Structures are given as structure tokens and as C-alpha cells.
Amino acid sequence: MHWWRRTATSTAIARKPEEAGDGALAPDTLLVRRCQAGDRSAFEELVLLYQPRLMPYLTRLAGPEMAEDLLQETFLRAWRALPAFRGDSSLDTWIFRIATNATRDWVRRRRARPEVLVPPLPAGEEAEGTGAGNMDGVGLDSLGVRERDPRGVPEEAVHQRELRDLLERALGNLSEVHRATVLLHDLFGFRYEEIATIMHCPVGTVKSRLFYARATIRQVLEKSLPAKEWIR
Amino acid sequence: MRGCIRPVELSAWIDGELPLARSWAVERHVERCPRCAAEAASLERVRSAVNGLGDSDAALRLARRAEAQRVLKRIRAEVSREEARWAWGRRSRERAGRIRGQDWAFRGAVAAFTAAILMIVVAYRLPGAPSAGGPAPAPEPANSSSSGLTVASSREEVSGREEASGTAVATVVTSAGTGAPAAREAANPGTSLVAWAAVPGEAVEEKRAAVGVEGRAASANARGNGVKAPHAAATGDGSARPTDPGSPAKPAGLTGGSGAAGASPVGQPSESTAPQVIVSSLESSVPPETAGGGSETALPAPLGSVVRTATVASGWIPDYYVEHQRFAVTLGADPDRSPAEATVRRLDLAAAPAAIATPAGSIAGSRAGPSTGSASP
Numbered sequence: 001m002h003w004w005r006r007t008a009t010s011t012a013i014a015r016k017p018e019e020a021g022d023g024a025l026a027p028d029t030l031l032v033r034r035c036q037a038g039d040r041s042a043f044e045e046l047v048l049l050y051q052p053r054l055m056p057y058l059t060r061l062a063g064p065e066m067a068e069d070l071l072q073e074t075f076l077r078a079w080r081a082l083p084a085f086r087g088d089s090s091l092d093t094w095i096f097r098i099a100t101n102a103t104r105d106w107v108r109r110r111r112a113r114p115e116v117l118v119p120p121l122p123a124g125e126e127a128e129g130t131g132a133g134n135m136d137g138v139g140l141d142s143l144g145v146r147e148r149d150p151r152g153v154p155e156e157a158v159h160q161r162e163l164r165d166l167l168e169r170a171l172g173n174l175s176e177v178h179r180a181t182v183l184l185h186d187l188f189g190f191r192y193e194e195i196a197t198i199m200h201c202p203v204g205t206v207k208s209r210l211f212y213a214r215a216t217i218r219q220v221l222e223k224s225l226p227a228k229e230w231i232r
Numbered sequence: 233m234r235g236c237i238r239p240v241e242l243s244a245w246i247d248g249e250l251p252l253a254r255s256w257a258v259e260r261h262v263e264r265c266p267r268c269a270a271e272a273a274s275l276e277r278v279r280s281a282v283n284g285l286g287d288s289d290a291a292l293r294l295a296r297r298a299e300a301q302r303v304l305k306r307i308r309a310e311v312s313r314e315e316a317r318w319a320w321g322r323r324s325r326e327r328a329g330r331i332r333g334q335d336w337a338f339r340g341a342v343a344a345f346t347a348a349i350l351m352i353v354v355a356y357r358l359p360g361a362p363s364a365g366g367p368a369p370a371p372e373p374a375n376s377s378s379s380g381l382t383v384a385s386s387r388e389e390v391s392g393r394e395e396a397s398g399t400a401v402a403t404v405v406t407s408a409g410t411g412a413p414a415a416r417e418a419a420n421p422g423t424s425l426v427a428w429a430a431v432p433g434e435a436v437e438e439k440r441a442a443v444g445v446e447g448r449a450a451s452a453n454a455r456g457n458g459v460k461a462p463h464a465a466a467t468g469d470g471s472a473r474p475t476d477p478g479s480p481a482k483p484a485g486l487t488g489g490s491g492a493a494g495a496s497p498v499g500q501p502s503e504s505t506a507p508q509v510i511v512s513s514l515e516s517s518v519p520p521e522t523a524g525g526g527s528e529t530a531l532p533a534p535l536g537s538v539v540r541t542a543t544v545a546s547g548w549i550p551d552y553y554v555e556h557q558r559f560a561v562t563l564g565a566d567p568d569r570s571p572a573e574a575t576v577r578r579l580d581l582a583a584a585p586a587a588i589a590t591p592a593g594s595i596a597g598s599r600a601g602p603s604t605g606s607a608s609p
Contacts, residue, residue, distance in 0.1 A: 040311070047307055051300050056285075068303060075307045076314070167281055185247065186282035192249045211243035214278045221281070 028091040035082045043082070047075050050095050053188065057096070060171055060183055061103045070106060074099040089197055093190065097198040100180055107176055163225065170220035174213055181206060182213035237261055242272045246279065 031049075034042030054074060059067040077098045085094060171179050177199065184190045184198060185206075195206045237245070237258050244250050245258045262268045 040308075043311070044304060044308065047304055048300065051303060055300075055303075068299070068306075071303055072306050072310065076310055079307075079311055080314070163281065164285060167285060171282075182282060186279050187286055192244070192247070207244050207249070208240055210247070211240040211275075214243060214275050215239070217282065218274055218278045221278070 029087065032082065032085055032087070032091060035079075036085070043079060046078070050075075050092070053092075054095070054099050057183055057188065058099060058103060060168070061100075061176060061180055062106060066106060070099070070102050073102045073106075077102060089194070093194045093197055096184065096188070096190070100198050103180075104176070163221075166221060166224050167217065170217040173220065174216060178209050178213040178216070181209040182217070185210055186214075235261070236265060237268050239271055239275070242268060243275050246272055246276045 031042055031046055035046060051071065054071055055067060058070045058074070062070055074095070078095060081098070085091075089097075171182070174182070180199065181195060184195045185192070190198065192203050192206045192210075196203045199206065201209075241250065241254075241258065242262075245255060245262075248255070250258060262272055
């Protein structure tokens with residue numbers, strides 16, 4: 001089971017339901033209807049519901065500096081588009097689609113207006129994570145999580161941190177579309193068809209992108225760690 | 233191994249995204265193919281590793297609880313701003329809609345008023361016009377060869393016809409801005425350019441109009457900022473008979489005009505059949521003593537009466553409402569004469585009057601030339 005399905009918000013969001021089993025409207029449908037009726041508190045509920053999921057997604061897609069702005073942009077777009085939401089797709093697919101579009105637009109703007117790039121860090125510091133716009137070197141520190149000094153924790157924890165940093169680096173080396181695809185599937189649990197909807201592409205493209213992304217990540221991990229060390 | 237599963241398909245297989253039958257086939261293959269089994273296992277490890285990032289994200293969420301509130305506050309403020317903008321936009325649109333509706337009503341009223349004034353002037357101010365209660369002459373199709381007047385629907389067309397064949401034109405320009413006809417001019421074969429401009433509050437560079445009917449001609453001049461009292465002269469030598477379509481233009485048809493103010497029919501003076509030119513109600517910011525506009529001056533013979541009108545084209549161009557109206561007039565008092573047609577070109581000068589004044593001035597300057605007090609072209 002994917003992590004976000006396990007966590008607290010799963011009580012509020014069912015995956016596809018227009019109606020729950022007993023015939024009552026599903027929670028997300030109710031939430032959407034309340035939003036469409038102009039209930040501001042319902043919209044704030046929606047923000048609080050999706051913010052914990054969107055923030056890691058946007059952080060990994062656009063970097064920690066831009067994630068908050070993109071999150072705001074995502075919810076503003078959602079607020080504008082909510083009156084037209086007909087429930088053709090599930091609410092989470094719809095929201096993630098908006099977030100992906102917002103990120104894509106931001107990436108296009110960034111490409112059209114190149115910024116001064118931050119010079120790359122030496123290899124030793126890179127893993128510490130100071131992502132500047134892209135995901136290279138985005139570690140937990142840059143995501144705002146402070147961990148204890150590794151000298152005081154068991155070896156397994158150190159290993160896990162190393163693995164996470166490597167994974168984040170590998171993800172950062174992927175293109176935006178491959179990164180989004182692998183995150184949407186492996187981290188957020190979307191099905192291929194849902195990802196195709198979010199990414200505006202055919203299911204076959206999702207399939208090949210996902211394989212390519214995994215193969216690339218595998219290459220990075222295998223280069224850095226013996227196979228037995230990254231088996232969970 | 234021959235017949236191995238493609239890695240892309242293996243990747244989809246571990247995700248459970250293959251159709252059932254294919255999934256069983258892949259499963260059977262993987263059970264007996266170590267290479268594909270290894271490939272599938274490594275892809276599965278990658279998937280699990282990426283999925284494990286969610287645990288760190290859970291810690292991240294805890295660390296960012298305060299941040300969530302900050303984001304919510306930002307979104308709340310932005311939504312409020314946007315709602316305010318929407319409300320303002322809605323009010324603006326409603327207000328604009330009201331104004332637009334009023335504007336249309338105003339324009340319609342002005343157009344109706346203009347048309348009414350024009351009809352009244354033509355019908356009652358001209359001597360020899362049929363009485364209001366009398367039977368109206370039956371409208372006949374416009375026939376330039378028989379009437380001697382042809383229709384010009386645009387300024388360019390007027391110029392072209394005049395230059396090419398000398399056919400007569402009759403043109404009325406009204407300014408809907410004031411609701412009053414600004415000028416009406418007519419010309420027959422051989423007359424000089426009819427130049428016109430009617431711009432409320434703007435200079436009218438020069439005007440000259442001439443009419444000839446059955447060998448009689450008259451002209452009127454107006455120039456300057458505003459319009460001077462039209463000088464008029466009538467002459468007739470029969471040299472440019474409009475009933476003769478083959479005859480070339482003969483400007484001499486007007487050369488006998490004296491250019492003095494007031495009508496002076498030459499040849500066969502006849503009050504009842506002499507043509508008439510009316511220049512009326514030109515708006516001007518020039519003092520009356522120099523402008524001489526605002527009044528209606530008529531040469532002493534009737535042009536005729538309007539027997540029918542029809543709007544032939546109308547449309548919007550930026551800032552202007554343009555409407556072409558055709559109307560038929562009977563010339564003189566001869567009821568047997570076929571009606572000639574003229575064109576009303578109505579310009580609704582809502583804005584940028586200079587855009588109209590400039591071309592009018594240029595036409596007047598280049599085509600008509602100086603014509604103060606002269607009936608000759």
C-alpha cells in the first residue's frame with residue numbers, strides 16, 4: 001500500500017467514488033459540492049487535505065524554493081476551476097493534474113527566462129542537499145527535516161539516510177516528465193490511466209516513461225550501493 | 233533468452249497494469265526465466281525504494297505543520313483578493329452593460345432624429361414638393377442614364393466616376409453626431425468635384441457642390457473652418473444633358489456661372505425647374521460671422537423630393553458607425569422624370585473626428601482646389 005493511502009487523510013479521500021457503498025455521496029464529492037456552493041471553509045478543508053501530499057510532490061518536481069509558490073498557484077487554479085469540475089476524474093487526479101500543469105508552466109517560464117545558475121557543489125557537499133531550482137542534491141535537510149547526528153544513531157538509520165539521499169539525487173537527475181511519472185506512480189499510487197490523465201499523454205507513454213525512470217534510478221543506486229544494501 | 237519479456241512490460245507487470253491473460257503469461261515466463269526474474273526483482277526494488285520516500289515525507293509533513301498554516305493563510309488572502317476582483321469586475325461589467333445599453337438607445341434616437349429631419353427638410357422645405365397628404369410619386373428603379381444622376385457609395389467612387397466619365401453624382405453626408413445633415417451636395421455631368429466634410433466641431437476644409445438639371449447648373453461653395461454662406465450660381469447651356477449617356481463630361485456646363493452669391497440662372501431661368509443645392513447645419517466652432525454655418529441656404533430652385541429611402545449597408549469600423557443609405561429624389565417639379573438616386577453616408581463620429589476631417593480635407597484640397605465664390609470648377 002502506498003504511503004499516502006496509509007496515512008491519515010485516507011479517511012477523507014476515496015479513489016473514484018461518486019457514491020460511497022451505502023449510497024451516500026463520497027467525502028470528496030461532498031467536499032467539491034460544498035466548494036462549488038461557495039463554502040470557503042470547504043475549500044480550506046480541501047487545501048489542508050491535499051497540501052501534505054502536494055508539497056512533497058512539488059518539492060521534488062520544482063525544488064523547495066518554488067514548491068510553496070507552486071502549491072499556492074495550484075490551489076488558486078483549483079479554486080478558479082472548481083465551479084467547472086464535473087467529476088469526470090477523481091478529485092485527487094484532478095488536483096494533481098493542476099499541480100503538474102502549474103509546474104510545467106513554471107518550467108517553461110524558467111526555460112524561456114534563464115536564471116543565473118547556482119554553481120554545482122563539490123561532490124562531498126552535494127549529498128547534503130541544497131537544491132536550487134532543480135532537484136539535484138535535494139535531501140531531507142533542504143526539505144526542512146533535521147535529523148540527529150548520524151554518529152549517535154544506529155547504522156541502519158545512516159544507511160537509510162544515505163539511500164534516501166541517493167534516491168533524491170537520482171530523481172533529481174530525471175527529466176520533469178519522468179520524475180513526475182515515477183513519483184505519481186511509486187510514491188503517490190496513481191494508476192497508469194490516472195497518470196495519463198494527469199500528464200496529458202497516452203497510457204503507453206506512461207508505461208515507457210516509468211520503466212525508463214526506474215532503470216535510470218536503478219543505475220544510480222547500483223553504481224553507489226551494493227544491491228543488498230538498497231533492498232528494503 | 234529467446235522469448236524474454238520486454239523490460240517495459242516487466243515494469244508494467246510488477247505494477248499490475250497488464251491485462252489478466254498477459255499477466256499470467258508473463259508470470260509463467262518469469263517463473264522459469266532467471267534473467268527476467270532478476271530484472272523484475274530489481275525493478276521492484278526501485279519501486280519499493282521510491283515508495284519508501286513517503287516515510288520521510290511523513291516526517292516532513294510533521295516538520296511543516298506550521299508551514300501548512302502559512303500556505304493556507306497565503307491562499308486565503310489570495311482567494312479573498314481574487315473574489316474582490318471578481319466582484320469588482322462583475323460590477324464593472326454590469327455598469328458597462330447599462331452604459332452600453334444607454335449608448336445604443338442614444339445612438340438609435342440620434343439616427344432616427346437625423347432621418348426624420350432629413351425627410352422633413354427634403355419634403356417640406358423645397359418648393360414644388362408634393363404635399364404631405366398628396367399621393368407620393370411611384371418609386372421607380374434608379375436609372376442613371378435617364379435621371380442623369382448616379383449613385384456614389386463612397387468618396388473614392390465619387391472621385392473615380394467624376395474623373396472617368398463625368399457622370400453625375402449626388403451625395404449627402406450627414407453627421408449623426410449632431411443629428412442634423414451637415415451637407416448635401418449634388419453634381420451633374422461636367423461639374424467639378426463635390427468635396428465634403430462634416431465633422432462636428434472640426435474644420436470643414438472646403439466644399440463645393442454643383443447641380444445641373446437639364447442644362448441648368450448651380451453650385452454652392454463652402455469653405456474654411458465651418459462653412460461660409462454658400463455662393464451659388466446657376467447656369468445652363470444644354471451642353472451636358474444627362475439624358476444622353478454617351479456624351480462625355482463637359483465641364484463647360486458650369487463655366488457660365490457667375491460665382492456670385494445667390495442663384496443666377498442663366499439661359500432659361502426657371503424658378504420651378506432650376507436645381508437646388510442645400511448646405512445646412514454644418515457644425516462649427518468658428519464664430520458665425522466667419523463661419524456662416526448652421527443655416528440652411530438654398531438655391532432658388534427645387535432639387536426635388538425624396539420618394540424612397542433604403543439602407544443598403546451599415547456596419548461598424550473602430551470608433552465609427554457607418555451607414556450608407558440610398559434615397560431617390562425626383563428632380564424639379566417634373567413628375568414624369570425618373571427619380572435619381574443619391575447616397576447618404578452617415579458617419580457616427582463617436583471619437584477621433586480628425587480621422588474623418590483629414591481625408592475630407594485632402595480630397596477638398598487636391599480635387600476641388602480653391603473655389604471661393606466661384607461656380608466654375
